[in-house]
Amino acid sequence: xxxxxxxxxxxxxxxxxxxxxxxxxxxxxxxxxxGAQGVPRALxxxxxxLGALLLLRSFRSRASAPTAPEPWRAHGRALAMxxxxxxxxxxxxxxxYAAAISALVAAAASLGGARPSAGLAAVSVAAGAVLWLxxxxxxxxALPVGALWRHVL
Amino acid sequence: MHELAIAWSALTxxxxxxxxxxxxxxxxxxxxxxxxxxxxxxxxxxxxTYGLDPVTAVVLLxxxxxxxxxxxxxxAILIRTPGTNSAAATTIxxxxxxxxxxxxxxxxxxxxxxxVGGLFGLGMLVLLTEPLARVxxxxxxxxxxxxxxLGLSAIAGLSGSSLLKxxxxxxxxxxxxxVGTDPVSGVARFTFGTAELLTGIRPIVAMVGLxxxxxxxxxxxxxxxQKVDARETRLKLPGWALSKRLLRPQAIGCAIGxxxxxxxxxxxxxxxxxxxxEAKRWSKAPDEFGRGSPEGVAAPEAANNVVTGTxxxxxLSLGIPGSNSAAILLGxxxxxxxxxxxxxxxxxxxxxxxxxxxxxxxxxxMLLIGLVILTPCIWLVNRPKPYLMACxxxxxxxxxxxxxxxxxxxxxxxxxxxxxxxMRRLDVPFLPMVLGIVLGGMVESSYRRSLVLSGGDHMIxxxxxxxxxxxxxxLVLVAxxxxxxxxxxxxxxxxx
Numbered sequence: 232x233x234x235x236x237x238x239x240x241x242x243x244x245x246x247x248x249x250x251x252x253x254x255x256x257x258x259x260x261x262x263x264x265x266g267a268q269g270v271p272r273a274l275x276x277x278x279x280x281l282g283a284l285l286l287l288r289s290f291r292s293r294a295s296a297p298t299a300p301e302p303w304r305a306h307g308r309a310l311a312m313x314x315x316x317x318x319x320x321x322x323x324x325x326x327x328y329a330a331a332i333s334a335l336v337a338a339a340a341s342l343g344g345a346r347p348s349a350g351l352a353a354v355s356v357a358a359g360a361v362l363w364l365x366x367x368x369x370x371x372x373a374l375p376v377g378a379l380w381r382h383v384l
Numbered sequence: 385m386h387e388l389a390i391a392w393s394a395l396t397x398x399x400x401x402x403x404x405x406x407x408x409x410x411x412x413x414x415x416x417x418x419x420x421x422x423x424x425x426x427x428x429x430x431x432x433t434y435g436l437d438p439v440t441a442v443v444l445l446x447x448x449x450x451x452x453x454x455x456x457x458x459x460a461i462l463i464r465t466p467g468t469n470s471a472a473a474t475t476i477x478x479x480x481x482x483x484x485x486x487x488x489x490x491x492x493x494x495x496x497x498x499x500v501g502g503l504f505g506l507g508m509l510v511l512l513t514e515p516l517a518r519v520x521x522x523x524x525x526x527x528x529x530x531x532x533x534l535g536l537s538a539i540a541g542l543s544g545s546s547l548l549k550x551x552x553x554x555x556x557x558x559x560x561x562x563v564g565t566d567p568v569s570g571v572a573r574f575t576f577g578t579a580e581l582l583t584g585i586r587p588i589v590a591m592v593g594l595x596x597x598x599x600x601x602x603x604x605x606x607x608x609x610q611k612v613d614a615r616e617t618r619l620k621l622p623g624w625a626l627s628k629r630l631l632r633p634q635a636i637g638c639a640i641g642x643x644x645x646x647x648x649x650x651x652x653x654x655x656x657x658x659x660x661x662e663a664k665r666w667s668k669a670p671d672e673f674g675r676g677s678p679e680g681v682a683a684p685e686a687a688n689n690v691v692t693g694t695x696x697x698x699x700l701s702l703g704i705p706g707s708n709s710a711a712i713l714l715g716x717x718x719x720x721x722x723x724x725x726x727x728x729x730x731x732x733x734x735x736x737x738x739x740x741x742x743x744x745x746x747x748x749x750m751l752l753i754g755l756v757i758l759t760p761c762i763w764l765v766n767r768p769k770p771y772l773m774a775c776x777x778x779x780x781x782x783x784x785x786x787x788x789x790x791x792x793x794x795x796x797x798x799x800x801x802x803x804x805x806x807m808r809r810l811d812v813p814f815l816p817m818v819l820g821i822v823l824g825g826m827v828e829s830s831y832r833r834s835l836v837l838s839g840g841d842h843m844i845x846x847x848x849x850x851x852x853x854x855x856x857x858x859l860v861l862v863a864x865x866x867x868x869x870x871x872x873x874x875x876x877x878x879x880x
Contacts, residue, residue: 234810235549241810242552249559252574259569263832264840267566267573270828274562278555285548305605309805312604316597316777316798320791332782336774343604343770358775362782369413370420370428372786 235289242282250275308342315339327377328367333359387737394439394738395745403436403444404742408749411451412757416459416467418592418783422452423708430715438720438735443742445716449709450502450692450746453652454754457494457685462487462765463776465596470652470688472591472818473660477673477680479599484676487762488620493678494685495754496622497634501686502747504638505645505693510740513701519646521702525833526845530854531647532827535654535819537858537865538661542815547866550816553807557820558827560585567829568836580792587653589784589793590821593800594807594814596780600773601805617766619758626678633663633679637686644687645694651707652688652695653822657815659687665864693743699724700736 253271319335326334337355345351366372395401407429414425426448433441456468461478474494481490523531536554543550563574564584575581622630637659644655663683664673673680696713698704703725705711717724722732729736765772784797807814838844845851 238549238552238810238812242556245556245559256566256573257571259566259571262566262569262571263836265568265832265835267569267571270832271559271562271573274555274559278552278559281548281552281555285552288548309601309605312601312777313798313802316781319781320794323791328782332778335781336771336778339774339777340770343773345768345770345774354771354775358778362778365413365417366782366786370417370424370786373789374785 235285239282239286239289242278242285246275246279246282249278311342312339315342323375325377325379327380328374329359329363330377331375332362387733390733391737391741394734395741398437398738399440400443400738400742401745403440404447404745405749405753407444407447408451408746408753411448411453412455412458412750412753413451414448415452415455415471417786418459418465418467418588418596418780420452420783420786421468421588421708422449422456423712424787425452426709426712427715430712430719433716434719438717438722438732439738439742441716441720442713442735442739443746445713446692446696446739446743447746447749449713450689450743450750451753452709453688453692454495454498454502454750456688457498458491458758458761459779461490461494461681462761463596463772463779464599465776465780466588466591468652469587469591469822470656470684470691472595472653473656473684473688474681475595476660476815477675477677480674480676481678481681482765486620486676487765488618488759489622489678490676490681491754491758491762492619492621493626493630493681495619495751495758496627497630497637497682497685498689498754499747499751500634501637501641501689502692502750503744504686505641505690506740506743506747507693508642508690509693509696509700509743513697519643522850523647524848524850525830525837526848526851527854528830529827529834529845530848530851530858531654532823532830534854534858534861535658535823536827537861538657539816539819542657542661542819543813546811546813549812553812553814554816554820557590557817557822558824560590560817560821561824562828564825567825568832578792580788580790584825585796585821586787586793587818587821588787589797590800591818592780592784593797594804594818596776597797597801598804598808598814600777601801602808603769603773617759617762619755619762622678630678630682632666633659633683634686636662636666637683638690641687641690642694645691646697652691655687655691656684657819657822659683661861665861696739700728700739701726 249271253268253275256267258266258268315335315338319331322331322334333355336358337351340351341347363374367374410429411422411425414420415422426445429444429448433444452468453470456466456471457474457478459465459467460471460475461482464475464479466472466475478490478494539550539554563581565582566573572582640659640662641655644651660680660683663679664670667673667679669677695707695710699710699714705714714724722728722735780797781794784793787793804814834844845855
């Protein structure tokens with residue numbers, strides 16, 4: 232039931248923010264009868280109503296046996312993985328795609344329990360090389376070269 | 385008979401057969417990489433078609449389309465990452481089968497159902513082009529609105545244990561679809577002054593985040609995530625008994641894919657979700673859906689592969705490209721000075737019938753190449769989990785970046801990953817959200833265009849016969865789902 236209440240409150244909160252942002256949409260002279268704000272307004276109202284119904288249901292339904300909360304350590308590992316992905320985005324313009332993606336593979340695998348070894352290094356470099364060849368060479372995607380290498384080379 | 389002779393001659397007197405093989409391999413490779421859509425894989429080959437004869441050129445492009453639509457299901461089943469938008473529905477039960485240790489069978493079902501769908505779609509293209517073209521022409525803005533509502537009616541079946549939570553997820557999905565430019569006035573909405581958001585949030589960005597990134601986050605948060613399960617290590621085609629059971633979902637997928645394919649703008653994604661929902665509704669074991677049902681793999685795979693044939697109906701019969709991929713094929717025809725439409729069959733029958741024959745060969749190659757490459761793919765995903773998940777994260781971040789070379793897209797994918805992770809914890813289904821994102825734009829734009837046409841009169845939705853029929857279908861399907869759920873709820877409570 233705690234999950235339902237959290238979901239309902241999140242829905243009501245999101246509906247409020249969405250309605251507030253929707254109110255700031257400019258209306259155009261070309262607009263139709265519904266207008267650019269019309270659908271967002273209806274969606275915000277629908278979401279708020281659904282959230283309220285879920286909240287009501289969570290209070291009316293029988294309380295179930297409380298479930299053990301998940302240890303924060305578990306969420307911490309997910310957060311750390313997210314941090315690695317964010318770090319990759321920050322390093323991308325500096326190190327370039329090939330080096331940054333290899334670093335991402337090494338860091339993410341280490342977080343999962345892979346021990347620092349020649350194997351880990353080999354997998355990271357190989358994954359980076361395969362992805363770079365697939366996207367940059369086969370499909371011609373322009374991937375960042377890296378500001379660092381431009382200065383070095 | 386005369387047409388068969390033309391098709392045979394077109395195949396044997398050109399490089400069309402090797403081109404079909406190359407196209408299928410290229411398409412599977414592109415389709416399996418998230419971010420490389422079928423149309424991108426085709427567009428990248430377009431410059432190479434300049435020097436080819438017309439038959440080889442169109443067969444190369446069409447085979448790439450066939451391969452890419454199939455290729456999207458491979459990562460969907462193996463790593464919960466839909467390679468293409470239309471493979472999202474396959475992720476639901478395909479990945480659950482994989483988790484149960486049946487990756488080989490899931491891939492086998494996907495391959496066989498893809499072949500069945502591809503051949504059925506080709507049959508429809510060859511035999512029923514004219515009547516199907518009339519279906520495409522019958523779709524007015526009110527009919528598109530009703531088609532979107534019919535798609536959204538699947539929410540009732542995809543919401544799992546709580547319809548209320550499913551409706552919340554779907555509403556948030558439609559809200560996400562409102563980001564970008566207003567479809568009538570062109571005013572920017574929820575873009576926060578960012579030019580990159582003017583085109584809206586791409587469904588693939590949301591799907592990859594919700595399915596793949598959230599899976600990586602969920603896996604890493606499990607204490608024993610580095611353990612490798614004992615799994616199937618080889619491709620396994622469905623046996624006779626299972627094949628008989630899959631006939632019904634495949635037939636449902638073929639029927640829905642045919643109608644959705646010929647409707648410009650609808651496409652394989654809507655077809656796959658609708659087919660999944662209907663297969664669940666008509667199944668003898670609907671409770672297996674979402675827990676690794678073979679029928680849940682067969683129906684969407686048949687549906688999105690039928691579309692590879694039927695999506696060419698408006699192009700070949702009317703000269704209208706109904707999808708991005710058909711538009712690239714149109715480009716391939718125009719490069720060679722060919723005019724698509726009815727005149728193509730009169731002036732260049734070798735190209736038209738050669739394309740039909742090329743599609744048949746492409747579907748056969750899809751089966752043969754699938755048989756060769758799928759076992760190594762299974763081996764690849766059975767590597768130790770820390771390495772596998774790290775590579776999945778690297779693949780999805782690279783794929784999303786490849787679409788527009790946009791860091792914002794990658795950041796949004798991570799944001800959707802966090803959202804998916806939280807939704808799992810709160811037991812909120814994210815399939816209705818995906819459906820809302822895919823259909824939200826179509827529903828809003830066709831609703832408002834209809835009202836512009838009618839001067840604000842809502843009766844237009846009931847006066848248009850196609851719209852009326854589809855709206856009645858939606859009502860019936862929702863009522864059926866609600867009645868079934870209401871019957872099941874007391875039974876579930878009574879169970880020990």
